[in-house]
Amino acid sequence: MHRIAIAGASGRMGRMLIEGVRGADDCQLAGALDIAASPAIEADAGAFLGVNTGVPIVADLRGGLKNAQVLIDFTRPEGTLAHLAACRELGVQAVIGTTGFSDAQKGEIAEFAKDIAIVLAPNFSVGVNVTFKLLEMAAKALSTGYDIEIIEAHHRHKVDAPSGTALKMGEVIADALGRDLKDCAVYAREGITGERDPSTIGFSAIRGGDIVGDHTVLFAGIGERIEITHKSASRATYVQGSLRAVRFLADKKAGLFDMSDVLGLK
Known part of the structure; x- marks a missing residue:
C-alpha cells in the first residue's frame, strides 16, 4: 500500500x-x-x-x-x-x-x-502531458511561417497567471524551437504595440466562473491555422x-x- x-x-x-x-x-x-x-x-x-x-x-x-x-x-x-x-x-x-x-x-x-x-509538474492530467508531446512535435514541424499564441482559461479563484500549464506549454515549444522562453514570451498587449514579432510566443489568460482549465495553442500561418486544445471538465x-x-x-x-x-x- x-x-x-x-x-x-x-x-x-x-x-x-x-x-x-x-x-x-x-x-x-x-x-x-x-x-x-x-x-x-x-x-x-x-x-x-x-x-x-x-x-x-x-x-x-x-x-x-x-x-x-x-x-x-x-x-x-x-x-x-x-x-x-x-x-x-x-x-x-x-x-x-x-x-x-x-x-x-x-x-x-x-x-x-x-x-x-x-x-x-504544472499539470498532472495525463491528457495534458500527452498534449505537451504533441506541441513539441508541432513546433518542430511548424518552426517557420507560423505565429504561436497560447490562450488559457481558469476559474475565478486562481491566483497566478499565466497558468503553470500554459507556461510549461511555452517552455516545451521554445525548447523545440531552440529558444529561451524568457527571451521570447509576450504576456501583455495594450495600445500601439507595432507589428507582431514572429519570434515571440504570446500568452493570454482568462479568469471566470468555475472553469477547471482550458488551454489552446494556436499556430497561425498564412492561409491556415492549427489549434491544439485540451479542456479539463473535472x-x-x-x-x-x-x-x-x-x-x-x-x-x-x-x-x-x-x-x-x-x-x-x-
Whole structure:
C-alpha cells in the first residue's frame, strides 16, 4: 500500500485527492495537512464524505507526515517549500502540483530533490502531458511561417497567471524551437504595440466562473491555422495523474522528475 498524506486537505483539490486515495485499492490515506487557521483542523479528513477515516486534519507538519511515504501537495509556493523541508527531514517523497514558483524557488526544490524523490509538474492530467508531446512535435514541424499564441482559461479563484500549464506549454515549444522562453514570451498587449514579432510566443489568460482549465495553442500561418486544445471538465484527471506519480516514485530514492518521466514520454 502507498501511504499518502494530502496537503491543503480541506480545499477543493485536497478533498478530491482524499476521495481518490480512498478509492484506490493500492493507496491508503496516512495524513492530512492544512493551515492552522482552517476551520477543518482536528476534523476527520473524510468528514466531507460522511465517513470516518481515522485521519485528522492537522497543521503540524511532522505529525501529519509521520505515517506517510509520500506527500501530495497542490497548495501555494511558500507552503509547499515548508512542506518539502519537513519531507526531507522525515524521508517522505513528494508529488507537487503547486504552480507559481519563482526561479529561485524552483532551485530550492532541486536542492530538496538531492535527498528525496520529487515529481514536480504544472499539470498532472495525463491528457495534458500527452498534449505537451504533441506541441513539441508541432513546433518542430511548424518552426517557420507560423505565429504561436497560447490562450488559457481558469476559474475565478486562481491566483497566478499565466497558468503553470500554459507556461510549461511555452517552455516545451521554445525548447523545440531552440529558444529561451524568457527571451521570447509576450504576456501583455495594450495600445500601439507595432507589428507582431514572429519570434515571440504570446500568452493570454482568462479568469471566470468555475472553469477547471482550458488551454489552446494556436499556430497561425498564412492561409491556415492549427489549434491544439485540451479542456479539463473535472479535477479528477489531476487526481489520477497524481496517483500514477505516487506509484512511479515507489522505487525512487532521490531525484527531480516530471510527468514525462511518469508516463514514459521522454
